[in-house]
Amino acid sequence: MxxxxxxxxxxxxxxxxxxxxxxxxxxxxxxxxxxxxxxxxxxxxxxxxxxxxxxxxxxxxxxxxxxxxxxxxxxxxxxxxxxxxxxxxxxxxxxxxxxxxxxxxxxxxxxxxxxxxxxxxxxxxxxxxxxxxNNKYREFDQAFGLLRGDVNIELLGEICEVFGTYSTKNPQDKVVSLLYTQLSDYLKLDTKEVESAVRSFSLEKTDIPLHTDPSFIL
Structure with a gap:
């Protein structure tokens, strides 16, 4: 292409x-x-x-x-x-x-x-x-991988710090921007609610439209 x-x-x-x-x-x-x-x-x-x-x-x-x-x-x-x-x-x-x-x-x-x-x-x-x-997103992927385990508010803060650094260096990167914005909002939750929120963290929790109508494809 x-x-x-x-x-x-x-x-x-x-x-x-x-x-x-x-x-x-x-x-x-x-x-x-x-x-x-x-x-x-x-x-x-x-x-x-x-x-x-x-x-x-x-x-x-x-x-x-x-x-x-x-x-x-x-x-x-x-x-x-x-x-x-x-x-x-x-x-x-x-x-x-x-x-x-x-x-x-x-x-x-x-x-x-x-x-x-x-x-x-x-x-x-x-x-x-x-x-x-190969190395560009290594630290990013390591931080993302932590989201599959038990995440307390301290660990979430560290993950957000990594995503925030990537977002600052690459402001046009929509992937990092979304992750950083949504996960930063979780830092405002009660400490006991953070682990549950991260465990269910997915696109279904965002306002991104998940198209189900194939008519938009030529």
Whole structure:
């Protein structure tokens, strides 16, 4: 897409193409639906509805590709990612459960896919750039990971301090801005309420519209 956008800008003076992709994985049914007279290809399952919702969130967060924990393992080895937020383990259909549901935490982490994790040994400059990308969000991800455990008000203050530092350095980063703003509000709660609030912390607790209507996709 970078190549396409460069050509659009340089050759025909058109604005760049912005896109949002949602990626999820689960068991699903794929085939033709309908009658012999009228039928269409369909994919029915948690992955399709969840990917739809992730694609819609790209527009809000200013990201290009979002995925979830169904692809967490391959993402760790092949790609550079960062955590974005938590989302409930359910699809857009109330009765549909994600195959990821293991009976524990009812939340899953949303990840932003930043780049492929490739390093060419004979290109030292590229390698330095790749290492910089790998380390850019390391402290941020470590602080985010703490939100999956028991968080008291002191620990929450430390997490917010990390997010606040990132937000100051990157004021246009919508991901960090949302996390910092919402979690800072939790610091105003009673000490006993903080742990419960953080344990249920997810996008469903925000005013972000989680689109369920596929009509907005071309």
């Amino acid at each position: 970078q190549s396409v956008n460069s050509q659009l800008e340089e050759q025909v003076n058109l604005p760049k193409i912005e896109y949002g992709i949602g990626v999820s994985r689960s068991e699903c049914l794929v085939g033709n639906v309908g009658t012999s007279a009228v039928r269409f290809a369909a994919l029915i399952g948690a992955c399709s509805s969840n990917a739809l919702r992730l694609a819609a969130l790209c527009a809000y967060f200013g990201t290009s590709i979002l995925t979830d924990e169904s692809l967490a393992l391959p993402l760790q080895t092949g790609f550079i990612t960062r955590a974005v937020h938590f989302m409930q383990k359910k699809s857009i259909f109330d009765s549909e459960k994600l195959s990821l549901d293991d009976g524990g935490d009812d939340r899953q982490v949303i990840y932003q896919l930043l780049a492929e994790n490739r390093v060419n040994d004979d290109e030292w400059l590229y390698e330095l750039e790749q290492q910089e990308n």
